[in-house]
Amino acid sequence: MAEKRVEATQTSVITKKDVRKAYIAWHAFAETSLNFERLQALAFCNSMTGILKKLYPNKEDLSVALKRHLTMYNTEANWGAVVNGITIALEEQVATSNDEETKRSSAELITGLKAGLMGPIAGIGDSLDFGTLRPIVIGICVPFVMNGSVIAALVPLIYQVLYMFICGDILSRVGYEKGKDSIMNILQSGKIHKIIDGFGMFGLFMMGALSATYVKITTPLVITTGGGNSINIQETLDGIVPCLVPILAVFAVYFYIKKFGPHYLRILLTIVIASLALSFIGVF
Numbered sequence: 001m002a003e004k005r006v007e008a009t010q011t012s013v014i015t016k017k018d019v020r021k022a023y024i025a026w027h028a029f030a031e032t033s034l035n036f037e038r039l040q041a042l043a044f045c046n047s048m049t050g051i052l053k054k055l056y057p058n059k060e061d062l063s064v065a066l067k068r069h070l071t072m073y074n075t076e077a078n079w080g081a082v083v084n085g086i087t088i089a090l091e092e093q094v095a096t097s098n099d100e101e102t103k104r105s106s107a108e109l110i111t112g113l114k115a116g117l118m119g120p121i122a123g124i125g126d127s128l129d130f131g132t133l134r135p136i137v138i139g140i141c142v143p144f145v146m147n148g149s150v151i152a153a154l155v156p157l158i159y160q161v162l163y164m165f166i167c168g169d170i171l172s173r174v175g176y177e178k179g180k181d182s183i184m185n186i187l188q189s190g191k192i193h194k195i196i197d198g199f200g201m202f203g204l205f206m207m208g209a210l211s212a213t214y215v216k217i218t219t220p221l222v223i224t225t226g227g228g229n230s231i232n233i234q235e236t237l238d239g240i241v242p243c244l245v246p247i248l249a250v251f252a253v254y255f256y257i258k259k260f261g262p263h264y265l266r267i268l269l270t271i272v273i274a275s276l277a278l279s280f281i282g283v284f
Contacts, residue, residue, distance in 0.1 A: 013054050013055075014051060014054060014055070014088065014092060016173065018050060018051055018054065019051075019085065019088060019172060019173060019176050020169060020172070020173075021050060022047045022048060022050060022051050022084060022088065022172070023047070023081055023084060023085075023168060023169055023172040025043075025046055025047040025049075025050075026043060026044065026046075026047035026077070026080075026081060026084050026168075026172075027077065027081070027164070027165060027168055029042075029043040029046055029047070030043045030044075030077035030080070031043075031077060033046075037072070038070065038071070038072050038073070039072055039073060039074035040073050040074050040075070040077075041069065041070050041071060041072055041073045042070070044069055044073050044084070045066060045069040045070050047084060048065075048066075048069050048084070048087065048088070048091070049066070051088050051091065052065045052066060052069075052091065055091055055092065055094075055095035055096075056095060061095075065091065065094075068107065068110060068111060069087075071111065071114075071115075073114055073115075073118060074118055074122070075117070075118035075119075075121045075122040075125070076121060076122040076124070076125025076126050076129065077125075077164075077168070078125050078129055078164045078167055078168045078171075079121050079122075079124050079125035079128075079129070079167075079168075079171060080118065080121050080122070080125065081168035081169070081171045081172040081175070082121065082171040082172065082174060082175035083113075083114060083117050083118065083121060083175065084172050084175065085171065085172040085173060085174060085175025085176035085177070086113065086117075086175040086176070086179060087110055087113075087114065087175075088175075088176050089175070089176050089177075089178075089179045090109060090110045090113070090179070091110065094107050094110070129163075129164070133163070134156065134159075134160065137155065137156050137159050138156050141153070141155050141156055215243075215246035215247075215249060215250060216246065217245045217246045217249055217284055218234050218245070218284065219233050219234050219237075219245065219283060219284050220234070220282060220284075221233040221234070221282070221283065245284075253267060253271075
């Protein structure tokens with residue numbers, strides 16, 4: 001495999017600039033041409049068009065290659081860039097090989113590899129990018145925004161744009177340079193799971209700290225005993241566990257989501273109605 005890759009690279013007209021242009025096209029249109037029949041296939045095919053025109057000057061071969069990338073495809077756009085790089089490497093092998101059997105098997109491998117990798121890659125990208133890193137960045141910026149920082153409000157957007165572009169660009173080049181073995185090494189090494197777990201633990205610490213700091217629930221209740229002594233319920237609760245009521249509220253929402261699902265609108269309306277009712281009767 002390695003020898004064939006070297007030979008393909010030597011005889012191909014594909015350059016690093018071409019690989020980057022293909023990634024930019026994918027990055028720009030991955031989420032703009034979705035449809036229920038093919039999902040991201042149009043965007044993927046569009047990103048490969050410039051590469052395929054260089055590899056297949058014959059119109060018939062170009063037509064076959066374009067149709068190959070119009071089959072249903074859907075993955076997380078950022079980490080999915082590695083599949084673009086791998087596909088370019090395999091298309092080089094198809095275009096530069098003189099062995100018909102190699103061409104046929106490589107063409108089948110392209111379709112099978114895309115179908116096989118889009119699920120695991122989406123799982124990595126969604127878990128790391130949107131389920132872990134972005135909430136951490138937003139959580140760090142929230143305190144500064146609440147203190148009036150305009151720059152902190154823009155940081156999550158700037159981070160998202162720069163991170164996804166740089167990370168995707170690197171992944172597409174790695175996929176191209178290493179071929180199909182690159183993603184196999186990533187998936188089999190177990191390192192990605194350690195990274196996700198590590199950031200996940202850090203994210204839990206951040207969410208816990210934010211909950212304790214910014215969820216404000218206090219009770220004005222005071223119990224007066226027969227001897228004329230007063231017991232302040234809030235001070236008593238704080239003496240047992242500081243911020244006990246806010247953390248109970250956070251856990252109540254968490255267990256509701258865990259049991260019944262992420263019905264955020266229902267949760268929000270329930271919190272608003274309960275807050276108004278309890279405030280009206282003087283409990284909180």
